C-alpha cells in the first residue's frame with residue numbers, strides 16, 4: 001500500500017514537471033510573437049507619427065535613397081529632435097529603404 005502511494009506520488013510530480021516544462025517552452029514563443037509588433041510600431045506608422053512634426057511626409061517620400069543614406073538622414077533628423085528608439089530607427093530605416101529607393 002505504501003509503495004503504491006509513492007509510485008502514485010512520483011507519477012503526479014513527473015506530470016507536473018512535464019506540464020511546467022511544456023508551459024515554459026511555449027511561453028516565450030507566444031509572448032515574443034505578441035509583444036514585438038506592439039513594442040515597435042511598423043515603419044509607416046513611425047513615419048506618420050515621428051517625422052511629421054517639422055515637415056510633411058512629402059519631404060521624405062519624394063526621396064530615393066539607399067539603406068545607408070536613409071540611416072544617415074534619420075540620424076540627422078534624430079539630432080534635430082526626432083524621437084526614435086534604436087529599435088524604432090531600425091524598423092523605420094528598413095521601411096524607407098524598401099519603399100523609397
Ligand code: HEC
Nearest residue numbers: 050051052053054055059060063073074077080081082083
Ligand atoms: C525636429 C524637427 C524634425 C523632425 C522631427 C524630422 N525632421 Fe526631417 N527635416 C527637418 C528639417 C529642419 C529639414 C530641412 C533640412 C535642410 O534643409 O537642411 C528636414 C529635412 C528632411 C529631409 C530632406 C533631406 C534633407 O536632409 O534635407 C528628409 C528626407 C527628412 N527630413 C526626413 C525625416 C524623417 C525620415 C523624419 C522622421 C524620423 C524626420 N525627417 C523628422 C526637421 C525634422
